[in-house]
Amino acid sequence: MNTANAAAGKAIDELMERASSALVTTNYFEAEKWALKALDRACAAQDYERMARICLPLQEARRQKRHEAIDSGNTFILRTLPSRGDDLAPGCYLLIPPLIGLEAGSLRSMLDRKKVPAMVLCKEPTSSSGKWPLVGVSGSDRESLVIRAQVPPPEGFENMTPMGPGEGLRPGPSARWFLSSQEAMGDAAIAKVDPKLPPDYRALDLYEYLKAVPDHEKLHQALEAVCREAAVTGPSARPRRRAVIDDPFSF
Numbered sequence: 001m002n003t004a005n006a007a008a009g010k011a012i013d014e015l016m017e018r019a020s021s022a023l024v025t026t027n028y029f030e031a032e033k034w035a036l037k038a039l040d041r042a043c044a045a046q047d048y049e050r051m052a053r054i055c056l057p058l059q060e061a062r063r064q065k066r067h068e069a070i071d072s073g074n075t076f077i078l079r080t081l082p083s084r085g086d087d088l089a090p091g092c093y094l095l096i097p098p099l100i101g102l103e104a105g106s107l108r109s110m111l112d113r114k115k116v117p118a119m120v121l122c123k124e125p126t127s128s129s130g131k132w133p134l135v136g137v138s139g140s141d142r143e144s145l146v147i148r149a150q151v152p153p154p155e156g157f158e159n160m161t162p163m164g165p166g167e168g169l170r171p172g173p174s175a176r177w178f179l180s181s182q183e184a185m186g187d188a189a190i191a192k193v194d195p196k197l198p199p200d201y202r203a204l205d206l207y208e209y210l211k212a213v214p215d216h217e218k219l220h221q222a223l224e225a226v227c228r229e230a231a232v233t234g235p236s237a238r239p240r241r242r243a244v245i246d247d248p249f250s251f
Contacts, residue, residue, distance in 0.1 A: 008045045012038045016050075019057055028068075029115045031061035043207055048200065048230035051207075055224035059217060066215050068117035070179070075172035081107060088116050092178040095122040101137035101146065101212075108214070119178050119215055121185075126153070136185055136212035145205075147212045149188040151181045186216025193222075198236045199229035 015038035022031035035058040042050040074091025081103055082088060088111060095104050104122040111118045124133040131150040138145040154173030189209035193202050206223040213219055 005045070008041065009047065009050065012041050012045070012047065012050050012054075015041070016054060016057070019054075019061070023057060023061060026064070028061045028064045028117075029112060032058060032065065032112075035061060039207070043204070046200065046235045048203060048227040051203065052224045052227035052231060055220045055227070059220035062215055062220075063217065065117040066119060069119050070175045072117070073175070075175060075178065077170050077172040078107075082110070084110065088114060088118075090117045092119045092172065092175055093121070094172045094178075095120070097123070097125055100124075101135040102139060104135075105137060105139040105211075119182060121178060121181055124148075132181075134181055134185055136189075138208045138211035145208045145212060147185055147189045147192070147209060149181075149184040151184050182213070182215050185213045186219045189213050189216070189219055190222050199226050199233050200235050202226045203230045 015034050019031045019034035019038065022028070022034060035054055039051060039054045039058060042048075042054060069090050069092060072090035074089050076089075076091055076093050077096060078093060079096050079099060081099065093107060093111075095107065099122060101122045101124075104120045108118070108120045111120070122135050124135050127133055127150060129150070130153065132153050133148060133150050136147040154177040157173060189206075189212065192209065193205045195202070197205070203223065203226045206219065206226060210216075210219050210223060
């Protein structure tokens with residue numbers, strides 16, 4: 001290993017030490033923050049062995065945040081984003097039109113900055129089949145990748161009024177519906193990965209999809225597994241060039 005690679009590896013390990021310390025002290029927001037920074041750096045360095053080791057601590061931090069969101073008993077519907085100064089409660093947040101997938105990431109970032117445990121999903125206009133199309137967007141600086149899944153609408157939603165400008169939060173679907181819908185989103189992300197691709201290509205796909213669907217347990221595990229494969233096979237001779245087919249600004 002050359003000096004530059006050794007320095008990069010040491011910097012990633014230091015970030016993971018911070019993440020591990022935060023996990024021990026149950027500071028799950030800090031643990032997630034440092035683990036994500038480490039994962040980003042390891043991906044940029046094509047250090048698949050370290051990427052694999054980061055996945056499970058990241059998964060654990062997010063699992064605990066998700067438990068806190070569910071245990072709050074709160075679910076909300078929004079059709080306008082809250083202002084930065086608004087007080088936000090822990091819980092599950094459903095964004096509906098005219099909000100779009102990219103704004104789910106904005107709300108998630110806002111909640112994280114405020115250290116409010118939450119799950120966030122975004123609904124697109126209801127399809128002709130009557131199912132609810134959900135969308136997740138990676139929000140990558142390089143390219144935004146989109147995950148979509150159609151799920152059954154929650155029972156009794158016709159009685160749930162969305163949040164309007166200047167109004168308080170309104171109750172949303174059940175926590176069970178949020179969990180099953182998030183599961184469908186993650187399954188759709190895993191299904192999008194072509195198993196015939198080289199391991200490092202699949203690792204990049206799953207890494208980007210995890211940004212769009214951050215609360216799916218099996219997606220973390222799938223990324224860990226393929227990174228272990230890529231650590232053995234090494235990077236492909238040619239860099240990945242991938243066209244963006246989905247439009248994150250569309251419904």
